[in-house]
Every structure is written in structure tokens, then in C-alpha cells.
Amino acid sequence: MKILSVADLPLPGVKVIRFARFMDQRGYFTEPFRRSDFDSRFELASLRDQAFVQANESYSRPDVVRGLHFQWNPFMGKLVRTLHGHMVDIVLDLRKGSPTLGKAVMHDMPSDAGADWSEWIWVPPGFAHGNYFPRESTIEYYCTGEYNQTGEAGVSPLSREIDWSLCDREQKARFDALLANGAVISEKDREAASLQTWLADPRSDHFRYEG
Secondary structure, eight states: OOEEEEEEOSSTTOEEEEEEOEEETTEEEOOOOOHHHHHHOGGGGGGTTOOOOEEEEEEEOTTEEEEEEEEBTTBOOEEEEEEEEEEEEEEEEOOBTOTTTTBEEEEEEEOOTTSSEEEEEEEOTTEEEEEEEEEEEEEEEEESSOOOGGGEEEBOTTOTTOBOTTSOHHHHHHHHHHHHTTOBOOHHHHTSBOHHHHHHSGGGGGOBOOO
């Protein structure tokens, strides 16, 4: 694996990891993950003790919104990439005591088979994760915890208490237009807790900012 760069997003701990593709007249070859290469990067030191124990693949039709999901039993971090199509990833800070509690970021992750690089986004435990899809898309993500229906919950992407001020204005405007014009959202996600309701829930104490 050839890691080209590691960039921090405005929510501390959320990272974008860009890796190389090796191009020729046939197309490209890439090694999207190698444990030793992750471990050798000082910018990824927080991932060294994280073991990926489950891999998920998700297909979405155009104008789908998913999330915002999180899990505490066991804690689950997610390493996410776009295989095909166009994903805009959404991450919301749920850590009590965090200076960015309640703030969300978006990261645009379209797939481009002609590019000589691709990206992962790392979403640590303590953050809610979701995405929206301007076109038909397939994504993949590695998880540091196995799914447990009794230890997971969500915040609705429609929650009025979410602070979107860290997001790119054009991305947020496209998201707002999608919501206003018939986004496809599951009943579970649409009716999930508001941010305020979740933070008043005793289970929210599982997520604490550690500085």
C-alpha cells in the first residue's frame, strides 16, 4: 500500500487517507489496505490498537440519505471508501465535553476510475456516521466492532440541533436541496432521535471526549 497523504478534517480524530493507484494502459492496480503501512504512519497512531473485525458493503440508489449511526457495545470505528458512484460522507461529533460536540462535517468522495489515487475516511468511535448519494453508488467499510443491534442507535439527519457550520457551503446547500426535494430516507433513520434527545439519554454517556 502506498499512502500518499493523511489529512485531518475539522472534527479532531476524523481523517482522510489517500492512497495510490498504479496506472497503465490496462487500467489500474491498487492495494487499498495494508496493516503495516497504517501502523508506520505517525498520523495514524490512534489506529494502531484498532483491529478491523467486520467488513460491510452497501449499495444505494440516487438521492438516498443514510445515517446518522453509531454503536457503543462494542464501540465501532469505521474506515469507509467509495467503490463506485458518488458518496458524500457525514460525520457528527457526539462526545460529551468535546469542543465540537454537535457539529457535523461533510467530505465529498466521488469515485473516479481514471484517477491515480483513492481515499478512505476514518470515523472513530464517538462520532455518528452517515452519507448521501447524488448517484447510484456502492461503498465499503471496515469496522472495529461487530454489529450489535442492542448496542447501537442513531440521530436523525433531519435533527434541527445539528450544527453544520463546519461544512462546505455548497455541499450543505446540495444536501438541503436533496432533503427538500424528496430524499430517500429509511423510516428508522427519519424517526431516529434528535441530537438534543440523544444527549439527554443516559446511554449518551458512553461517548466522552478524552482531550
